[in-house]
Amino acid sequence: MLIEGENLEVLRVLQKSYYGKIKMIYIDPPYNTGNDSFVYPDDYSETLDEYQKRTGEKNEAGFLNKQSLWKKNSKESGRYHSAWLSMMYPRLYLARNLLRDDGVIFISIDDNEQSNLKLLCDEVFGGENFVACLIWHKRYAASNDAKGIPSMHDYILAYQKSENFNRILLPRTDKQDSLYKYDSHDGKGLWRSDNLTVKTVSESYLYEIENPNTGNKFAPTKGRCWLTNENKMNEWIADGRVFFGKNGSGAPQLKRYLNEVQQGVIPTTYWSYDEVGHTDGARKELKTIFSGSAPFDNPKPTGLLKKAFQIACGSEEIILDFFAGSGTTAQAVMELNLEDGGNRQCICVQMPEILEETSEAYKAGYRTIADITRARIEKVIAKLKTEQPEKTQDLACANFTLAPSNFKVWRGDVADAEALRDQLEIFQSAEKTPSTLRRTQSSGQTADTQTAMLAELLLKNGLGALGVHAITRPLTVAGVTVHRVLLNNDQTLWLCFEPYTSALKDEIVNTKPAQVILLNSCFVGAKADEQLSNLQLELAGLEIGLLVI
Numbered sequence: 051m052l053i054e055g056e057n058l059e060v061l062r063v064l065q066k067s068y069y070g071k072i073k074m075i076y077i078d079p080p081y082n083t084g085n086d087s088f089v090y091p092d093d094y095s096e097t098l099d100e101y102q103k104r105t106g107e108k109n110e111a112g113f114l115n116k117q118s119l120w121k122k123n124s125k126e127s128g129r130y131h132s133a134w135l136s137m138m139y140p141r142l143y144l145a146r147n148l149l150r151d152d153g154v155i156f157i158s159i160d161d162n163e164q165s166n167l168k169l170l171c172d173e174v175f176g177g178e179n180f181v182a183c184l185i186w187h188k189r190y191a192a193s194n195d196a197k198g199i200p201s202m203h204d205y206i207l208a209y210q211k212s213e214n215f216n217r218i219l220l221p222r223t224d225k226q227d228s229l230y231k232y233d234s235h236d237g238k239g240l241w242r243s244d245n246l247t248v249k250t251v252s253e254s255y256l257y258e259i260e261n262p263n264t265g266n267k268f269a270p271t272k273g274r275c276w277l278t279n280e281n282k283m284n285e286w287i288a289d290g291r292v293f294f295g296k297n298g299s300g301a302p303q304l305k306r307y308l309n310e311v312q313q314g315v316i317p318t319t320y321w322s323y324d325e326v327g328h329t330d331g332a333r334k335e336l337k338t339i340f341s342g343s344a345p346f347d348n349p350k351p352t353g354l355l356k357k358a359f360q361i362a363c364g365s366e367e368i369i370l371d372f373f374a375g376s377g378t379t380a381q382a383v384m385e386l387n388l389e390d391g392g393n394r395q396c397i398c399v400q401m402p403e404i405l406e407e408t409s410e411a412y413k414a415g416y417r418t419i420a421d422i423t424r425a426r427i428e429k430v431i432a433k434l435k436t437e438q439p440e441k442t443q444d445l446a447c448a449n450f451t452l453a454p455s456n457f458k459v460w461r462g463d464v465a466d467a468e469a470l471r472d473q474l475e476i477f478q479s480a481e482k483t484p485s486t487l488r489r490t491q492s493s494g495q496t497a498d499t500q501t502a503m504l505a506e507l508l509l510k511n512g513l514g515a516l517g518v519h520a521i522t523r524p525l526t527v528a529g530v531t532v533h534r535v536l537l538n539n540d541q542t543l544w545l546c547f548e549p550y551t552s553a554l555k556d557e558i559v560n561t562k563p564a565q566v567i568l569l570n571s572c573f574v575g576a577k578a579d580e581q582l583s584n585l586q587l588e589l590a591g592l593e594i595g596l597l598v599i
Contacts, residue, residue: 051515052380052427053399054420055452057372060399061144063452067514068397072148073367075155076358076379078350082134082163131166138167141372142174148370152214154181154362157207158350164205171209181208181215186321186354188329206321206358217361219314221390226315230308236290243293243303247274254279259302261294262287268301277304317361327351336376339429345411345422346376355382356389365392368516374398375419377426380447384434388441395516398423424449448515456503457481457599479571480599481547500524500547504533507545507567507599513537528553537564549574555585558594565595 053060145155155175159167164183172180184206192200230240246259247270255275258267270276276283286292286304293303323331332351336344355378363369365387371379383396402418405411416422427447435442457480464470481503504521508514515521519536526532530548537543541564546554550572558566566589573582582598589596 051395051397051448051450052374052377052420052424053397053450053452054402054418054424055399055450056401057399058141058144060452061141061148061372063509064397064514065144065147066512067509067517068148068368068370070148070150071368071517072370072397073150073153073363074359075145075149075153075370075372076157076355077145077155077371077373078158078375078378079138079373080134081160082131083160131163134163135166135170138170139174142170145370145372146174146211149211151212152216153211154215155209156184156358156362157209158186158204159207160204161201164207168207171207175209175211179210179212181210181217182319183207184319184321186326187323190323190328190330208362217317218364219312220317220357220360222313222315227308230306232305234290234305238307239309241305241307244306246277246292246302246304247271248277249274251275257283259283259287259292261298261302263294263298266299317357321354321357325353326357327353332378336426339381339426339433340414343410343414345409345414345416345425346419349376350378352378352382352385355379356386359383359386359394363394365390365394367394369394369396370399371396372399374400374423377423377430380423380427381430384430384445388434388438397516398427450505450515453502455482456499456506479569481569481571500531500533503547504535504545508535511567511597518543527557530554532557534563539564541565543567546572548572550581550585552581555588559588559592562592562594565597567597567599569599 142155149155157167157171168180168183186204186206187202188204189200189202192202229242232241232243233239234241248255251273252275255278256270257276257280258269259276260267278286283292291305293305294300295303327335328351329348332349332354333344335351336346336349359369359382369379369383374380377398377400380396380398383394386392387394400420400423402420404418405416411422416425431442431445431447434445505515508518513535517538519538519540522534522536524531524533528551530546530551532554533545535543535545542561543565544558544561544563545567547569550568570582573579575581586596
């Protein structure tokens with residue numbers, strides 16, 4: 051799922067539907083190098099609409115103004131670090147709410163803010179929940195004209211939601227398994243030789259080992275002792291676990307069988323470019339996707355994110371990235387699912403920052419960074435469907451744009467009776483523009499408005515796009531448009547935004563969905579209240595839930 055919008059507001063919108071449901075968050079925020087552009091509202095209690103009205107941050111076309119909203123945080127500014135931290139703090143705070151109790155967040159960063167970010171994360175997530183500071187060797191060579199001491203690495207800070215997080219072992223590689231190349235044909239499988247001595251000397255582990263076939267005896271080398279006591283060693287010899295060389299006359303070694311080793315690799319804090327990729331390779335990867343051009347600066351390699359996902363989450367989890375950039379997270383999730391048969395889902399959020407007209411991306415036809423994100427996801431999906439059609443039948447991305455609510459907001463500050471009566475009268479229609487919801491052949495807005503209301507009501511009812519199995523195409527039932535949603539418990543939810551009829555009630559009674567959502571304005575005419583009361587009573591008797599907005 052890709053959501054285009056200011057990520058602080060998007061995180062607020064996601065709170066109800068995805069509270070405590072996200073297994074992993076990965077973000078690659080602006081590094082605060084002095085050249086980054088980012089937004090940091092002065093008052094985080096404001097809504098996005100209020101903030102933009104106050105500051106005039108939108109142009110006539112509805113795009114965010116580059117010259118005002120996307121402020122360059124210059125290093126000469128007295129609030130250089132403070133401005134960046136003020137931008138990050140509320141986003142991390144809201145992100146923490148979305149994490150599952152066993153969830154984790156990975157944050158890419160460099161030396162400009164690494165130390166400050168760690169302190170901030172200690173405050174938001176708790177210092178006791180620090181997992182690791184990973185080092186990614188991002189370049190394989192320094193530029194010839196580099197000044198000073200060039201940086202060759204970035205960091206990834208990892209914080210868990212609680213102690214319930216458990217890291218996962220990385221898959222073993224063919225190179226690691228290739229060391230197990232011997233087979234004694236004893237039914238125990240492949241093995242490799244290993245040292246039988248250790249440095250820590252124990253008197254009970256100092257003895258001679260006798261080769262039962264040749265009678266030759268071997269003592270441990272000076273300063274070392276055998277791995278175990280004499281009784282256990284004799285059991286190993288009798289069991290064929292001690293190897294005396296190809297001709298049977300060599301020094302004893304232990305057989306380490308492949309089927310007995312830990313089936314995975316313990317991750318460490320150092321990630322080299324030869325195993326996860328580097329910045330140059332990431333740019334080439336993007337060029338391949340966009341047929342020769344790279345419309346985004348400094349993308350992350352998919353290999354880097356795949357490794358993070360393998361460590362942090364299983365194959366059936368939800369991953370969130372609210373600084374989506376070029377869309378590397380979405381590509382990494384889709385490719386990893388195909389590689390290991392997983393069914394991970396991801397939510398990507400990208401602000402519609404307007405591109406410079408001189409940029410390569412603008413010349414290629416893209417107008418915002420979100421356009422690049424969407425294009426990359428679409429291109430990757432098309433590529434994977436072509437390459438592996440049998441495994442990608444259900445591969446898709448739902449696209450959303452953050453927009454003002456379709457419904458009126460109840461004023462809780464109303465005190466006097468007259469104002470309250472006025473507000474009740476206004477709320478006879480909860481939606482802002484009821485006239486656009488009537489079915490007309492001439493208006494092309496009806497379907498778009500109803501789809502927007504459907505998405506909003508799913509969010510407000512704690513479902514969200516990833517919280518349902520499927521949303522079917524709108525169906526005409528009894529002369530009105532019905533939106534049908536298949537819930538995760540295999541029950542059905544019906545939503546209708548058009549005038550109610552008794553024929554619609556009959557269809558509901560016959561089909562028996564688990565719940566029905568209607569607008570109060572659906573009930574029209576002199577008998578509107580009577581129709582609603584009768585419907586409530588009849589559906590309650592059939593144990594069909596009814597929610598009237």
